[in-house]
Ligand code: KG4
């Protein structure tokens with residue numbers, strides 16, 4: 021299975037030999053090209069530039085992955101591509117290339133939901149989680165708590181009412197003058213921050229429910245930053261306070277979701293899943309409360325082709341595939 025990811029600013033390609041008992045062992049190759057430098061001058065992703073760069077990089081990456089796997093195109097048995105949600109032009113590049121390759125090779129193609137890709141990414145690790153589990157999906161575009169009764173059977177328990185967790189990281193970083201992409205930069209800065217100097221609220225944890233809201237935190241940080249001495253140490257202290265607020269909020273809601281569903285396995289995925297404090301705090305809470313945590317390796321938290329190849333392989337094995345139209349869904353609920 022060839023997997024193609026092109027929903028935003030990363031071109032990801034991977035080749036996976038499907039083996040249900042240990043999916044990660046079947047990963048033969050994966051290649052990624054990040055457009056971060058291209059968009060840095062603009063402080064965010066420029067959709068048209070993203071599409072054009074996917075056009076330039078996609079086929080060379082496919083060749084690279086085939087070479088790494090020691091395969092010829094004719095060895096491929098199927099092609100999976102991200103069909104949404106994401107930037108329409110960027111998605112169309114992956115969909116058109118994926119569909120065309122599948123047609124030329126006479127193999128089935130399948131359009132994959134980007135968030136299902138994220139959700140399944142922990143299955144690429146050794147000792148993968150078995151459903152039922154609860155998944156916390158935290159990326160630049162989404163903050164979801166999902167009950168996974170079986171692969172493909174998802175119930176949304178909680179969603180964000182405004183900014184996604186990653187978006188909150190990015191916007192907060194930007195307003196404190198950190199370079200794009202802000203999330204990882206803010207997390208790095210937070211390591212130098214002192215605990216307890218700034219304390220921000222844990223939004224929506226004082227009432228029942230599993231939804232999130234992160235946009236108010238951003239405003240709290242803005243006010244704190246504007247009224248501060250703007251020194252490097254203060255910036256780090258604010259970053260620390262902000263990160264703690266987000267991590268704490270996510271932890272509280274995860275605990276609630278596990279209790280509400282009487283589940284003992286928690287999967288964390290999506291770009292914010294790469295956050296060290298989040299990983300450490302959730303793992304520690306799991307040991308204390310008696311639930312197990314499952315994370316993808318760091319490279320498979322953020323966007324990648326491997327998760328798309330896996331989601332596509334699972335769906336194809338389940339008998340699903342697509343007609344020949346190149347169709348994408350920029351907005352698409354899981
Ligand atoms: O999953 P992803 O690569 O793309 C989307 O599907 O959105 O997630 C990207 C998001 C960005 O908002 C980025 O700032 C955030 O994940 N992110 C992080 C970290 N690494 C990436 N946020 C906090 N801490 C990190 N270490």
Ligand code: ZN
Pocket residue numbers: 134138159160290291322323
């Ligand atoms: Zn993503």
